[in-house]
Amino acid sequence: MAVIGHIALNVFKESVRDRVLYSLVAFATLLIGASYLIGQLTAGQDVKIIKDLGLAAIATFGLFIAVFIGIGLVWKEVERRSIYSLLAKPIRRHELVLGKYAGLALTLLVNVAMMTIALYLVLAYLNTQFSDNARAVWPAPAVDVGMLRAIGLIFLELLVVTAFALFFSTFSSPFLSAALTFSLWIIGEFNPELRNFEAVVESPAAAYLARGLSYVLPNFAAFDIKTQVVYALPVPSSYLLTTSAYGAVYIALLLTGAVAIFERRDFK
Amino acid sequence: MRWPLLVLLVVLSGGVVALQAVYERRGGALAGSTEQVLYVRSPDAVKRLALSYDALLADIYWIRAVQHFGRTRLSTEPVKQYNLLYSLLDLTTSLDPHFRVAYLFGAIFLSEPAPGGPGRPDLAVALLQRALQASSRQWEFAQAIGFVHYWWRQDYQQAAAWFQRAADYPDAPEWLVPLAATTLAQGGSRESSRMLWQQIARTAEDDWYRNEALRRLRQLDAMDQLDRLRAVVEAFRQARGGPPADWDDLRRAGDLRGTPVDPTGAPYRLSDGAVSLDSASPLNPLPAEPARIR
Known part of the structure; x- marks a missing residue:
């Protein structure tokens, strides 16, 4: 575990050196700029729109970090040939893979946490700009702890995406890994559609195939509860638990696959 | 590949499938996130293409609707065209079926007679009827439908029927019952109009809606003064x-x-x-x- 921790810390430091945290500046600028502008455009819907925008931006910034850093985690070591010196040390291959993953997870955690704080600060400011009457009609308060449930699931979704990127990076080029990861993310967002395929195709075989695929392919739509938290709609704890378990098992599956491939890889 | 890893892979694959089955058995996506799945028309196509950004896209369409209405209303064109208004509101509320303000304000935008609006109370009623099915606070939308019938269609029978229907919802305010009765008895009179707007001004939770009610009350005062x-x-x-x-x-x-x-x-x-x-x-x-x- 100590080895994995050291590798993770190094990945985190490297991502800081790579200026990944600059994304936070872009996020803060986007939110502050939007909160200033939308007041003029939205007939009093500022808080709802800042929540929608903030949550979507956290997911999008995180997605790009997860994909573009995740695909280079293993590939970079191979390309630079630093993999030889790494493997010559008392580091086992699975520790390297898991350490790399944990490092990127830590980077994402710091990013998501900072973006969340920025979002809450902007919402706290907006809250002061409205009368009690206007606030009374909001389905949820501006500074709502309930939003953390959606942010938690966004973070878990990003961890699954990272696991995909890392998995692909163990055996393919960065370009192909990025293409595959993005494709799977898009397919995963369409996953609920696959289960209702019989409504749009006549062939029962195609409908069964689509339904079967919906079980195997990642269901990223399940991690999306942004609408529910913005409107304070009920999100049962059982839903959060099941979705979290689903994400955790999927991550474990992908990391196991990544380790299995990396263990067999010949670097000669 | 080592045997333990292979076994772990199989077990975890089974876990993914089993949890997906649990997800589906629980009814799939939560209410509000995938309304009218595979209903083939353009707002739904947009909804599908929005991936997980449907709420954000709804906000963008709402901003466009407000901009389209405002810009057209303030334009100096001799014939003002609000052609995009209903489509934009339709897309907004299809992407975000809980967007209460888009239904309520959108109905007012659509009902306003030319040149201040497209003069389409029929589309306003259609939009609000969708709200009745998609959102909570149904009495509010039923009352808004009654209001469109009252104010823009001058169909006081229908208005009274909708006010009564709004009053029948369990969480409806008490003032809807006398409003329905007054509308039926003396619908269209300036006094009954005044009563309607006074209730809205008193109970509206949105500043924009309350200000609109106050403006209408001033119009009624102006009509009395003009007489x-x-x-x-x-x-x-x-x-x-x-x-x-x-x-x-x-x-x-x-x-x-x-x-x-x-x-x-x-x-x-x-x-x-x-x-x-x-x-x-x-x-x-x-x-x-x-x-x-x-």
Whole structure:
């Protein structure tokens, strides 16, 4: 575990050196700029729109970090040939893979946490700009702890995406890994559609195939509860638990696959 | 590949499938995130393409709807075209079926007669009827449908029926019952209109909606004042054999104490014996009244 921790810390430091945290500046600028502008455009819907925008931006910034850093985690070591010196040390291959993953997870955690704080600060400011009457009609308060449930699931979704990127990076080029990861993310967002395929195709075989695929392919739509938290709609704890378990098992599956491939890889 | 890893892979694959099955057995996505799945029409196509950004896309369409309405309303074009308005509102509410303000304000935008709006109360009712199915606080949307029938269609039977339907919802406010009765008994009278707007001004939770109600109440006050001024002008005409040239004539005759102003402070116009709002008054245009209640 100590080895994995050291590798993770190094990945985190490297991502800081790579200026990944600059994304936070872009996020803060986007939110502050939007909160200033939308007041003029939205007939009093500022808080709802800042929540929608903030949550979507956290997911999008995180997605790009997860994909573009995740695909280079293993590939970079191979390309630079630093993999030889790494493997010559008392580091086992699975520790390297898991350490790399944990490092990127830590980077994402710091990013998501900072973006969340920025979002809450902007919402706290907006809250002061409205009368009690206007606030009374909001389905949820501006500074709502309930939003953390959606942010938690966004973070878990990003961890699954990272696991995909890392998995692909163990055996393919960065370009192909990025293409595959993005494709799977898009397919995963369409996953609920696959289960209702019989409504749009006549062939029962195609409908069964689509339904079967919906079980195997990642269901990223399940991690999306942004609408529910913005409107304070009920999100049962059982839903959060099941979705979290689903994400955790999927991550474990992908990391196991990544380790299995990396263990067999010949670097000669 | 090592055997333990292979076993772990199989077990975890089974876990993914099992948890996906649990997800589906629980009813799949939570209410509000995938309404009207595979309903083939363009808003749904947009909804599918929005991936997980449907709420954000709804916000963008809402901003566009507000901009389209405002820009067209303020334009100097002789014939104002609000062609995109319903489509934008339809897309907004399809992407985010809980967007309460888009339904309520959208219905007002659609109902406004030309040139202030497209004059399509039928589309306003259609939008609000979708809200009844998609969102909570149903009494509010039923009341809004009644309101469209009352104010823009002057169909007081329908209006009363919708107010009564709104009153029947368990969380409806008590004032809807007398409103339904008054509408049925004396719908279209200025007093019943005043009662309707007063209730909205008193109970509206949105600043924009309350301000709109206050504006309508000022319009009703202005209509009362115009009636009184026309009576004064008519009396002057009968006494002097011709209409007054301006307000000073009436002031000198002792009929008025000064230039009369509407509830916003804009002076009324007197031209060739006809009294009207000033063209710059924010109360323009005044609502049409059925001839029978004048």
